[in-house]
Amino acid sequence: MQYTPKLPEENDNVSSSSPVKDFTILLSGLIGIIVVVYMALGFAIDWAVEKMDPRTEAKVFKTISFDLGLDEDHDVRKSAILQRMVDELNRDCTRLPVKFKVYAIPDEMINAMALPGGTILVFGGLLDIMDSENALMMVLGHELGHFNNRDHLKGIGRSLVLMVLSSMLMGPNNMLNDWMSTSLTLSQLAYSRGQESKADAFGLKALQCRYGHVSGSTQFFDTMSKKHHIGNVQKFFVSHPVSEERVANLKALAAQQGFGEGKLTPLREELKTEKLMED
Numbered sequence: 673m674q675y676t677p678k679l680p681e682e683n684d685n686v687s688s689s690s691p692v693k694d695f696t697i698l699l700s701g702l703i704g705i706i707v708v709v710y711m712a713l714g715f716a717i718d719w720a721v722e723k724m725d726p727r728t729e730a731k732v733f734k735t736i737s738f739d740l741g742l743d744e745d746h747d748v749r750k751s752a753i754l755q756r757m758v759d760e761l762n763r764d765c766t767r768l769p770v771k772f773k774v775y776a777i778p779d780e781m782i783n784a785m786a787l788p789g790g791t792i793l794v795f796g797g798l799l800d801i802m803d804s805e806n807a808l809m810m811v812l813g814h815e816l817g818h819f820n821n822r823d824h825l826k827g828i829g830r831s832l833v834l835m836v837l838s839s840m841l842m843g844p845n846n847m848l849n850d851w852m853s854t855s856l857t858l859s860q861l862a863y864s865r866g867q868e869s870k871a872d873a874f875g876l877k878a879l880q881c882r883y884g885h886v887s888g889s890t891q892f893f894d895t896m897s898k899k900h901h902i903g904n905v906q907k908f909f910v911s912h913p914v915s916e917e918r919v920a921n922l923k924a925l926a927a928q929q930g931f932g933e934g935k936l937t938p939l940r941e942e943l944k945t946e947k948l949m950e951d
Contacts, residue, residue, distance in 0.1 A: 726770045726790075729825070733789030747796075750776035750943055754794055757805075758812055765881035766816050766874075778945075782896075786815045786824040796945055801895050805937040806888025810875050813882075817874025823867045872922055876931070885934030886926050890919045 754774040762768055770790045782797040792815050802808045818824050879886050925931075 724825075726768060726819070729788065730770060730790055745777065746775040747778050750794075750799070753940060753943060754792075754812070757809065758792065758816070761809065761812060761878055761882055762816065765878045766813070766820070768816060768820055770819060772816075772819075776943075784811050784815050786818040788824055790819070799943050800945055801892070802939050802943070803891050803895060803936075804888045805939050806879065806883060807891040807895075808939060808943075809882055810879050810889050811892060813875030813878035814871045815875075816878065817871030818867070820874055821867065821870050823871065869918070869921060872918065873925055876922055876925055877929070880926075880929070880931045883934060883937070886931040887933045887936050889926065890922055893919050 751774055754776055755772075758772050758774050762770070762772065772790045772792055774792045774794065776799070777793055777795045779795045780797040781795040782801065784792065784794045784798055786792055792812070794812075798811065799808070802811075876886055876889055879889055
């Protein structure tokens with residue numbers, strides 16, 4: 673038999689796999705691990721922050737910078753008035769163990785929101801449609817209700833994990849952290865129907881305590897419903913569904929608790945700006 677030399681079918685010194693394929697598999701596995709850890713830590717933090725007491729919350733979130741430019745952008749005079757209103761309401765009625773910080777934001781947005789650590793934002797668009805101090809106090813009491821029910825802490829765990837990771841990798845002041853800070857704030861715009869109902873009930877009881885009656889409790893919702901065609905109001909309805917059922921629930925609760933009607937207190941003129949929403 674004649675011998676015919678030929679190359680071996682396999683070369684032990686050359687890999688049969690593709691470097692690009694190997695890198696893709698390795699990267700996919702690493703990303704998968706990061707996602708699992710990220711989600712697990714997020715859920716763990718969600719559980720932990722919802723269980724922490726308000727004093728601990730204030731200490732924890734005091735170290736986290738919500739880079740929203742509040743100190744530069746808020747209206748000092750209006751903020752001071754709102755601060756006194758919240759302080760008096762909490763001192764005399766709600767008695768939450770939180771030192772609240774209230775900011776009046778000169779923006780057309782019709783909203784108020786509760787942020788972690790005891791921060792409350794009240795936007796100029798909301799102040800401009802308030803018909804009485806009672807109506808505004810109902811809104812403030814509603815926000816205190818979110819604090820009482822820990823609503824403002826729900827679902828922020830994964831955002832906090834990402835903020836911490838980005839701070840470790842890119843430093844505390846980076847674009848991702850700025851974006852996440854804004855996202856954390858915007859996440860407070862939307863609550864479930866159950867959360868809103870409980871906050872409404874809390875605000876109603878606070879209103880009764882403050883004035884001895886609940887006149888003005890539905891005034892804000894009535895005004896919003898009449899102006900539903902205005903652009904700023906439509907934006908509010910996206911995250912805060914206002915229905916006849918919600919108003920009816922407030923009236924039913926007032927009747928059940930024996931809360932009566934009384935004289936409305938005019939809203940301080942200092943809180944008003946140029947009307948943004950004409951009839």
